[in-house]
Amino acid sequence: MTTAVEFREFTKRYGGVTAVSGLSFEVPVGRIVGLVGPNGAGKSTSLRGLLGLLRPTSGSATVFGQLYGQLDAPARRVGAHLDGVGFEPGITGRRHLEICATAAGVPRRRVDVVLEQVGLAGAARRRVGRYSTGMKQRLGLATALIGEPELLVLDEPANGLDPEGIRWLRTFLRSYSRDGGTVLLSSHQLAELAQTVDEVVVIKGRTVFAGSLDELTDGGAHDLEDRYFELVSTGGERVRDA
Numbered sequence: 339m340t341t342a343v344e345f346r347e348f349t350k351r352y353g354g355v356t357a358v359s360g361l362s363f364e365v366p367v368g369r370i371v372g373l374v375g376p377n378g379a380g381k382s383t384s385l386r387g388l389l390g391l392l393r394p395t396s397g398s399a400t401v402f403g404q405l406y407g408q409l410d411a412p413a414r415r416v417g418a419h420l421d422g423v424g425f426e427p428g429i430t431g432r433r434h435l436e437i438c439a440t441a442a443g444v445p446r447r448r449v450d451v452v453l454e455q456v457g458l459a460g461a462a463r464r465r466v467g468r469y470s471t472g473m474k475q476r477l478g479l480a481t482a483l484i485g486e487p488e489l490l491v492l493d494e495p496a497n498g499l500d501p502e503g504i505r506w507l508r509t510f511l512r513s514y515s516r517d518g519g520t521v522l523l524s525s526h527q528l529a530e531l532a533q534t535v536d537e538v539v540v541i542k543g544r545t546v547f548a549g550s551l552d553e554l555t556d557g558g559a560h561d562l563e564d565r566y567f568e569l570v571s572t573g574g575e576r577v578r579d580a
């Protein structure tokens with residue numbers, strides 16, 4: 339299996355509102371792919387559809403060739419952290435992760451591993467309600483990592499991180515991908531994204547561009563930001579051949 343994620347003509351309508359229309363792109367195994375687009379472009383809708391949290395009106399979004407809901411032991415294959423998903427504020431970070439480990443069917447020792455991985459070991463016994471935004475992002479990533487998944491799906495993982503946190507996240511994702519992991523993340527932080535991803539998918543209700551960062555920036559000759567604005571203002575379409 340060389341494709342971790344495949345969106346095929348994924349369409350989601352809410353009554354008269356078309357959130358996403360005919361979205362098609364693939365995420366190859368081992369790559370870091372950034373999903374970008376203006377507010378309301380359909381990034382969260384797409385990621386939610388991929389994770390089985392909403393049903394597409396038509397088309398499909400699959401992970402490792404299957405619907406998320408059909409995966410055996412999904413937490414061991416896909417780890418996700420979506421923007422706006424809250425934590426129970428009254429419990430500690432460690433307790434939160436213990437609950438997640440139980441739900442995922444993985445040993446409790448994973449809790450210490452992921453706490454170390456995301457740099458939260460020292461704050462594990464503090465209540466989540468007292469965590470800063472950046473610490474909550476780290477806890478979200480720890481939650482995603484609990485099952486040692488092959489694929490990470492992250493909605494705006496850099497939101498609320500300070501510069502040190504952003505650099506840490508970039509280093510972490512690169513090393514995860516070097517070890518064979520695949521990442522699909524959404525972001526509005528284009529300069530940061532350009533330092534992190536291998537491939538870019540630009541959406542604006544539909545796919546506007548899907549391909550390598552190199553192709554989009556002509557091997558780094560252009561800024562990702564400039565190319566992004568050209569694409570979203572003209573709505574031109576460039577999708578890599580499958």
Ligand SMILES: Nc1ncnc2c1ncn2[C@@H]1O[C@H](COP(=O)(O)OP(=O)(O)OP(=O)(O)O)[C@@H](O)[C@H]1O
Nearest residue numbers: 352355356357375376377378379380381382383384
């Ligand atoms: N439950 C819903 N009911 C009706 N419309 C919705 C619903 N969820 C999303 N939408 C609409 O679908 C469109 C896409 O929203 P979505 O949140 O997926 O965009 P986004 O790219 O994640 O935006 P942002 O960058 O602001 O997070 C928007 O027009 C939004 O208003």
